[in-house]
Amino acid sequence: MSSSKNQGSSWKRFKQIVSILRKHHIQKGMDPVKLRLILEDLGPTYVKIGQIMSTRQDVFSQRYCEELVKLRSSVTPLPYETILEVLESQYRQAPSEIFETIDEVPLGSASIAQVHAATLKDGRKVVIKVQRPGIYKEMEEDVELIRKAVKILNLSETLTSIVDMDTVVDEFWTTAQQEMDFRHEAASAKRFKEMYADVQYIGAPTIVDAYTTSHVLVMEYIGGIEIDDIVTLDKEGYARSEICEKLAYNYVNQIIDVGFFHADPHAGNLRIDEGKIVWIDFGMMGELTPRDRDLMKQGVRSLVNRDSALLVETILTLGTSNKEIDHAKFTVEMDRFMNKYINMSLSDINLPQMVQEMFAICHQYAIMLPKGISMLARSLITIEGTMRVLDPKTNIMQVLSSYEMELLNINWNRKLKSMLVKAVEAGEDSIELPIHAKHLMEALQKGQLKVNLNLLGSEVPLANLDRMINRIVVCILIASLLLGSSVICTTNMHPKLLGIPLLGVFGFLIAFGMSLWLFVKMLFLHQKNKPF
Structure with a gap:
């Protein structure tokens, strides 16, 4: 029952995506501004993916990256009651037992989470980062739909010809998964704070571990000046x-x-x-x-x-x-x-x-x-x-x-260590060299030796060689037909056409047709580099 419900939800979302794509006339091609507008209309999931895409200038062209940076991070805030429900489900107790106060008006609302200022029971001012309920499942479904859209709309050629878009989507999904696990962000914040603990002019908020979960991040409130x-x-x-x-x-x-x-x-x-x-x-x-x-x-x-x-x-x-x-x-x-x-x-x-x-x-x-x-x-x-x-x-x-x-x-210290490791590995390889040589000779004697040869840059020369061999074969066949037909015409073989053996006439016609075909191939299709 749940499976059919999920399929119905996915189909509904797919139709919504298709309607948005039609709205922006996707069939007329893609450009950076159109892609940004499409992602904004598709909602928070796609905005986040677009923001990640903007960091990959090696994958997407500069035009797309510069436009995707403009994606709006803010989205419609969640109701305050929803925030309380998420907190209660995570802590398994009423938020009022942990927080003295929670500001109802959020400090910010993004595609994955919403941030509220709060005060703990001990008086510490903190910031609560609450993940949007159901965002993980929503993003997971959307990513699957993106993979389908990539195949249907051939977005790989629309955006870039460098990489397989499925690989890119997988990378984006991995990044989004890490960002949705707030324990990962908490570990990064603590690592950064420890790195610069002795630097007087650099600071980072303290993470409140006791109230941080995968869906809720609680950290020290930082006021100050932007x-x-x-x-x-x-x-x-x-x-x-x-x-x-x-x-x-x-x-x-x-x-x-x-x-x-x-x-x-x-x-x-x-x-x-x-x-x-x-x-x-x-x-x-x-x-x-x-x-x-x-x-x-x-x-x-x-x-x-x-x-x-x-x-x-x-x-x-x-x-x-x-x-x-x-x-x-x-x-x-x-x-x-x-x-x-x-x-x-x-x-x-x-x-x-x-x-x-x-x-x-x-x-x-x-x-x-x-x-x-x-x-x-x-x-x-x-x-x-x-x-x-x-x-x-x-x-x-x-x-x-x-x-x-x-x-x-x-870094000579690292360089010397690397050289020492390579020297040890070389020594081990030299000791095992006679054994490898013995195995190689045994495989050669038994006819079990196979060599995989891959010549870098050999595709074009090999294609040209293959094309040349094909032409030579066709020329040999034409010459053979002409020679055979000429011999047949000197005989008294029946049936005849205008006093010439019919089989010889057919041979000449076939040779003429093949010659004409070869001429057309060489004259016209060679310019397009098409093999035959």
Whole structure:
């Protein structure tokens, strides 16, 4: 019974989606503005997916990413009674037994959760982040419908030809699942707070573990001043240039030294409270592996040394592609990219423009970068915008210049450890080499040896070779028919047509038809590169 009910609900939702797509005339094609409007009409689930999509410039073109950033985060607030019901179901007791007061008017209402200010029984001021009831099931159903729509509407070609959209949707769904488990956000907030516990000018809210669940997050209330409220900051006597420099320095530190960074550093997630820059909302965090950080430093070294080959190697090592890359053309593009920025000082570089150009090149050659790198690219652009409002004179690249020596230095300790591990592995392999050789010879003697050969870039030459062989075969058949028909015509074979053996006439006609067919193929279809 429940299964048929679910199917009915899915069918109803599917018809609603189809009606919205018709409303926006999806059959006439897609463009960035139309996609944004469609996602807004489809509701909170699709708004969240669109926001995640906007962080992947390596997957979607720059036009789409810039437009999807405009998606509205705020949605219609839930009734206060619904919030109380969720709290009671999570705590299995009346919210009044835990909270002294809960503000009925929410501080914010987003696609996944709603936030209310409250006071605990012990007097502590807190913020309650309450997940919308049924949002997980709603998103799960919508994601399944998206997969079906991808196949029906062929959205892969509409949006991008780089990746399989099913893979992209899976990644988005994984990210959304993590964001819907507030215990994951609580762990990120505690990790961030511990990392910068000794930094006097950086802060983060304290998580109230006793009342935090997978659907409810309770944390310390942070008042203070919004970081883009420049009027109040000036009135309170804050030096905005100093705040901006410290913010940039801390963010660069998150990326280079720690490899764990806030992936959504817009002004709404930053406060100035009691002289501290306080980061809030840790639902979207990025992480870089030591390998990715080392490769990023290698990329900087390649830019400084004007080594385009090393830069190409770095990008290809970081990224993946599901189609063949023209390395020569890609190298030329990277040369052009470097020549544009190589003579500039770091403080003169427009970071958003540089990042977007780099991702445009990767998009052009179907190179998909790791999730952490793509999140970092979007977050750098976001924090640059936040800093520009706070103090237009400060450039994050100026702060990055103070890290220049660290970026260019090699971590010899890690390098020596890596070399030692490789040396041990090489020694083990050399000991086992005779055994492997013996097994190889035994397989060869028994006829069990198989070789899988994959020649990179061989598809086009092999297709041309196959086309040439086909033509040779056709030519041989034509020659054979002509030769055989000529021999038959010298005989007295019956029946005859105009005194010529009929079989010989048929042979000539078939040879003529095949010759005409071959001529047409070579003259017209060869220009379209169609094999025959």
